[in-house]
Amino acid sequence: MSPEVLIVFVDSLPYALLPRMERMRRAPEAWPLRxxxxxxxxxxxxxxxxxxxxxxxxxxxxxxxxPHSPGWRYRRILPLLDALFHPYVLNRGLQTLLTRNYHPGVVVPNIPLRHLDKFALTGYHLLDDPAAFPRPSIFTEHPEMRFLPIPRLPKGERDAVSYEQTMALLAEGVTSLFVPFPDLDGFGHRYGIEGEPYLEHLRRLDRWLDAVVERFMEAHPHGHLFVVSDHGMVTVMKGISLELERAVGPASHRTYVYFSDANILRVWVKDEALREPIRSYLDAFEGGRLVTEAERREYGITDPRFGDFIFVLEEGLAFEPSTFARHKPKGMHGYHPEAPGQQAVCLHWGPAWRGDPPRRMRDLYQMLVAALEGGW
Ligand SMILES: [Zn+2]
Known part of the structure; x- marks a missing residue:
């Protein structure tokens, strides 16, 4: 018999906001996840x-x-182009032109022309296409679970469609289903978590999810229903500027290279003489801290290709500008995983979980496997 499991994924739903969801907060089991x-x-x-x-x-x-960067083939002329196209708008305009065939559909971030020969797009977004992900996942291991892809619609219009599709599939008698609600993330980045459009969407989700729970649990009283998120979200209070090049000199293939996301900075040291100056600059930088070796082991980020230094900002700050964007977002996630606003959520309906409370994402994975494989 195929398992009766419904997994609802809500992008960026913070555990901290569960009390604001009238219906979801009454879930029989609720855990914060790091x-x-x-x-x-x-x-x-x-x-x-x-x-x-x-x-x-x-x-x-x-x-x-x-070698996999969009600017590798122009590397010899990039410094000249960068000097000629100095005003930001021109620089970014030419960058857009040079990178338009790089990965169609992907917006190349705020990389200045002179650094266009350094960074490449990497990794696989598992939910885009689980079959293209190079390793087994619950989706490829459990093809009996119907996988609803993220609707190909503008951001903000997708959750309503996910909701309609879920209700229709449940009415058809589908017993095992994965469904994504991707839109809350965009509302958070755009308005912050106190913005009215964000809170309005949170209330809408609360109503939709409640209807889904009711429909599924009525049909499958012994089934498992999960509502899970990947991380939290906080409002960004302040932009902070990184003056690494002013402090230790220009970045280049021969000196050092850095990439700043909104709140995580990675630095690759090419000239060993610069290692200590970079370390002391980052040690003294207010508003964030270096990720320690012990933390890199704990979170599985020890690979030296991930950067000689990984640095993370305190919750509520964002680099402005960053290598990723010119301006800071109104809301952000990706801070230290222990920070309170970053906690994700796992809600569960069905037979109570008897194991240790899940704490990390790997624990959630084990729970999902247990529900799908009858090992609950
Ligand atoms: Zn996001």
Missing amino acids: PGFGYSVNIHAEMFAGLLPDDVGYFGEWTYDP
Whole structure:
């Protein structure tokens, strides 16, 4: 008999906001989950395939990988172009032109022309296409579970469709289903978690999920229903500027290379003489701290290709500008996984869980496997 399991994935639903969801907060079991370090591209691999960044071989969407960078073939003329196209708008305009065929559909981040020969897009977004993900996941191991892909619609319009599709499939008698609700993330980045459009969407989700729970549990009183998220979200209070080049000199293939996401900075040291100056600059930098060796082991980010230094900002700050974007977002995630606003959520309906409370994304993966394989 195929398992009766419904997994609802809500992108970026913070555990901290559960009290604001009238209906979801009444779930029989609710646990906060610590996300992995980094962003969704890695966290999803841990949630749905049990794999840490060291296991999959990538950390972050973009990484230092010159031969695969969009600017590698222009590398000899990039410094000249960068000097000629100095005003930001021109620089970014030419960058867009040079990178338009790189990965169609992917927006190349805020990389200045002179650094266009350094960073390459890496990693696999598991939920885009589980079959293309190079390792087994709950989706490839359990083809009996119907997988609803993220609707190909503009951001903000997808959750309503996910909801309609879920209700229709449940009415058809589908017993095992995975469904994504991707839109809350965008509302968080755009408005912050106190913004009215964000809170409005949170209330909408609460109503939709409640209807889904009612429909599924009525049909499958002994089934398992999960509502899970990948990480939290906090409002960004302040932009902070990184003056690494002013402090230790220009970045280059011969000196050092750095990539700043909104709140995580990675530095690759090429000239050993610069290692200590970079370390002391980052040690003294207010508003964040270096990730320790012990933490890199704990979170599975020990691979030296992930950077000689990994640095993370305190919750509520964001680099502005960053290598990723010119301006800071209104809301962000990806801070230290122990930070309170970053905690993800796992809600469960069905036979109570008798094991240890899940704490990490790997624990959630084990729970999902147990529900799908009858090992509950
Ligand atoms: Zn996000």
